[in-house]
Amino acid sequence: THLGNVLKPGDLASGYDLTSMVFNDDDLKAFGNAQLPDVVLVKKTYRRKNRAQRRKFKLHALMKVDDGEGKTDEEQHARDEEIFLRELEEDMELRCRVNLFKRDPEENAIVAADRAVEHSDEDAEDPDFPDVKLDELISNMDQLTHSPVDIQPSIDDDNSHDVGSKRRSNIN
Structure with a gap:
């Protein structure tokens, strides 16, 4: 198993109990006559x-x-x-x-x-x-403050005073 080097006697592990699972016959044909394990371990869990x-x-x-x-x-x-x-x-x-x-x-x-x-x-x-x-860990950034940026409308944009408007280009 992929957890063989991680698990020690007495450890807890999460897994699937294959004895109580319902399988589709098409899924089992892929295994042929091979014996399925009773349990498949997925990951080690920790008591804490x-x-x-x-x-x-x-x-x-x-x-x-x-x-x-x-x-x-x-x-x-x-x-x-x-x-x-x-x-x-x-x-x-x-x-x-x-x-x-x-x-x-x-x-x-x-x-x-x-x-x-x-x-x-x-x-x-x-x-x-x-x-x-x-x-x-990254230092908490709550202490950082920012000052609002004053955005000046550009001269060549007729609709720059509209907050929600998109920038329009003159395409004919």
Whole structure:
């Protein structure tokens, strides 16, 4: 298996139970008389409670507009976001394509205090857990400010005073 060098006795892994799956006969013909395995392992999973509190990074998001969908939609969005953040932590290739930002120092202090209060033996972290390194994170850009740019209309454009108009050219 592709996880042979990663998995050790006692580790958790995600996979598919092929004994309970329903197959199309055409799909099984490709295997001939070969025996299918009972389980196909996909990836190693890690035990780690309170992951969200331990993260050193955060993502920046666009402003959200309330569409009136209700509380269940917000809960589903929060679950989906947590799953995505876990995948970012575990997958280095995916992490390389996403900008991760450092948490604010105040947030880190709160997280450290929570971790000290809640630390127990069952909450021990997996030593093989692929943590996000600080050098992978981008400094938070909330402190940067920009001044509005004064745009002057060009002389040769008759419609430059229209904010929503497109630039027109004289094509006959």
